[in-house]
Amino acid sequence: MARLTMREAISQALWEEMERDPKVFILGEEVGVWGGTYAVTKGFYDHFGAERVRDTPISEAAIIGAGIGAALTGLRPVAELMTINFAFSAMDHIVNESAKLHYMFGGQMVLPLVIRTVGGGGRQLGATHSQTPDAIFAHFPGLVVVAPGTPADAKGLLKAAIRSNDPVMFIEHATLYQTRGEVPEGDFIVPIGKSTVQRPGKDVTIVTYSKMLELSLKAADQLAKEGVEAEIVDLRTLRPLDMAPVIESFKKTNRAVIVEEGWKSYGVGSEITARIYEEAFDYVDAPVKRVAQKEVPLPYNRTLEQSAIPNVEDIIQAVKEVL
Amino acid sequence: MEKQGYLDLYHQMVAIRRMEESAAELYQKGKIGGFLHLYIGQEAVSTGLIAPRTPDDRVITAYRDHGVAYNCGLSAREIIAELLGKATGCSKGKGGSMHMADVKKNYWGGHAIVGAHLPLAAGLALGDLYSKTPGVTICMFGDGATNIGYFHEALNLSKVWNLPVLWVCENNQYGMGTAVDRASAVSDIREKADGYAIPNDEVDGMDVLAVQAASAKMLEEIRAGGGPRFLEINTYRFRGHSMGDPERYRKADEVHRYQENDPIGMFRKYLIANDVASEEEIVKLEDAIEEEVRDAVEFAENSPEPAPEELFTNVYVETY
Known part of the structure; x- marks a missing residue:
């Protein structure tokens, strides 16, 4: 087993899932040319191209809304919100759309959407950029909320999230990206919903x-x-x-x-x-x-x-x- | 267009009118709960708009959605059953008036948060662009929705990504009780599309054939890879915003003036004047529609309630 940082583990999971399934693609702010604000998607744009690593305008509602719409057509988008603090600009789409559509239309709508985002404080970013509002998202039935604490779990749970047919909010922690740990290679899955x-x-x-x-x-x-x-x-x-x-x-x-x-x-x-x-x-x-x-x-x-x-x-x- | 094409349009418009009148009655009897937004007066809009679509084209709309559902091929039976919250409803009784869909017919709802479905429409269109499938997404919304941020985010994204989407503003002159010029900085709503360099046009929403032609033209342009288009369809709702609307914001004269241009009455006259169909044929068709809607109400009333265990189904797809 390799010792990887949390960043590398998440990046590896995304990379492997995109290699495995052409329906998986990424959209979000600075995910492409920039390489990801936290460098998680560094190298993705050159390898997978602009169609599958889609830079978006600063439009959180459109990022999540378009992610939902694309997921409804059978694709498996990974929509990135640069930080969880910006999720409030997309709250309607997370709460009123993603968490509701499957139930509200009697099961006919299926949206395999992953919302990747980053939370946590401790970096002197001030009140608007340092929050840990995970519990708010965990309040809503219909939404899956995952927040890994180790590199291995981050890899295994992200792969599980991408393969899940439910909308998954995948919350990373900004000060865990450098944390190292043993991470199994290849197709390693950690089941969602298991403490x-x-x-x-x-x-x-x-x-x-x-x-x-x-x-x-x-x-x-x-x-x-x-x-x-x-x-x-x-x-x-x-x-x-x-x-x-x-x-x-x-x-x-x-x-x-x-x-x-x-x-x-x-x-x-x-x-x-x-x-x-x-x-x-x-x-x-x-x-x-x-x-x-x-x-x-x-x-x-x-x-x-x-x-x-x-x-x-x-x-x-x-x-x-x-x- | 062949004769049957004209009669199909007439059939859809009259069926929507009769369905909505039945819904109003059922609501007054207390058989429909929640909100009920009727499409009476606006039938030519969705009927003309959706007529030229192919089965690959997706349709998504706001909460005034019963008529759109019918135009997309849902039966009066499953629409009225949904209004009554029955297991046989298109959303199994879990959605109600504002949340009707049938994804097999490429009808993606029925969305009740004003403007929130526009980003979803961008995503549906992105799905076709990404998968290189031929569909165009037709997204309908009211004039009121053009004032919320989602509208602007979605239009901008659609142009940046050259998405195959037809944005359709169904301008019925009021966002609930607020007239367009009291809520929107520009009263010609389509001018907002100029801000995103999206080609746009407007059409009389009381004229089903004009709407059909405008829709067909734009769908063709989008299908050819031209990117998003914006169509403003001017119309008027003959009833209140929803049941229980006191209508203090408009005068009866204004409503009557528009009712003289009833899209159904005008199209009926057109069919007879242009020898598309005889009065007798039309009456026969109207009788058949009466029967279709009467049967639908009977079907819905006799349908079972959802089973108690349905409360807990469809929260998640997966078992965790």
Whole structure:
């Protein structure tokens, strides 16, 4: 197995799927001549050509809308939104069109669309370019929401997303692109809708995903030195949500901390916590704790921004509070 | 055009009128829920527009969609059944008045968010361009939709990518209750297409043959690789925006003036005056249409409700 960065893993998945299936094509801002704002599609334009790597105007609604329309004709577009913050300009098409058409027309419309986008804070981009609004998208039945935390999962889940016949929102994290990990070569698929245990443990369950998986793993390493073995469940897919590994782990540890980068109110942690209480109340030994972003628009100043985003210390402290 | 071609156009227009009148009655009896936007007065628009299309050509429209559905080949039975929310409706009772489609007939709905289907139309056209299939996408929308951003994003993209799409503004003079000149910076809507260098024209939407000719010409130009075209079709709705519209924004005189130019009445006169069909033939056809719609209402009323388990089907295609 090769050790690849997240960027390389995503790029490889896209490349292989485009080689495999001529119905797969990319559209978005700066995906072609520029090579992708985050360099994920570097080299694609020269290899696959302008027809299959389509630069668009700055028109998010048209990018997603045209992606939907093309998908309805049987193609498999990968529509890229430069960042998830720009998804709000395409919200109508994501929510009112992509998530609804299959149901609303009684099953006759099928749209195998992938919306690739990037979220997350921590890069001093200010309040409008630093958000982690994943939970908003996970709210809508009909939409699939995937957010990988490792290079291998990024490759396997993106391939699964491209092959899925449902609209999939594929949320990458801007500060994970340089993260390295073992990535299986060739046709490697990770099924959508399956949470997984990324680190076994017996004392406490940490439920997390995406960038916060990286921080949770670091926190678990430090806790291990103090004799606390944390089990980490990575959600990987936010909708449809697979609670089975979470509940199984919680029944063993009886304690849980939910870690997400987005805001706490109405967030992923709120959902997971409620589900634990609903589905495993008899196993609760301590109140479930949530670690999440402070309830402010993210500031530009580096120190202020960092203090608003969860860090390893926050996770360790939360774990100690539930032990 | 052969005689049958004329009679087909007349058949479609009268069937839409009768269907919509039946829908209004069913709505007043409480058998149709939600919103109901009638096409009465605008029948010549979609009938003329869609007549020249080939089976490869796709049609997509807004929420005033029952008539368009009929022109695309959906039966009165499945249209009225959908209005009644029945399992036999074209969208299995899950869509209702504003969400009718039949993708096998290349009719892509029925979209209720104003202007949001224009980017979808660009995508449908992109599908044909990418796959090198011969279809042209016909996208209908109201005058009100030309003021929302999606319209401008979609028109711009269609020109940049030279998409095979016919943009059709069905200008019925009001976006809900707001007159065009109170909402749009230009009252000749087609001038907006100039901003995107899209060739455009306008036609009288009360004259089905004029609409048919304008549509055929533009479809041919697009099919020849000419890129997008824009057609403004001027029309008027004889009923309110939807059922329950108090119509405070227009005077009865204005409505009556337009009703004197009823597209169906004028076409009927044309058929007789030009010896296309006799009065007797037309009455026979009208009787058959009455029966077609009566049968459709009966079929819809006697159709089953969707099964309870249908609530949870079609959320996703895949099983996760």
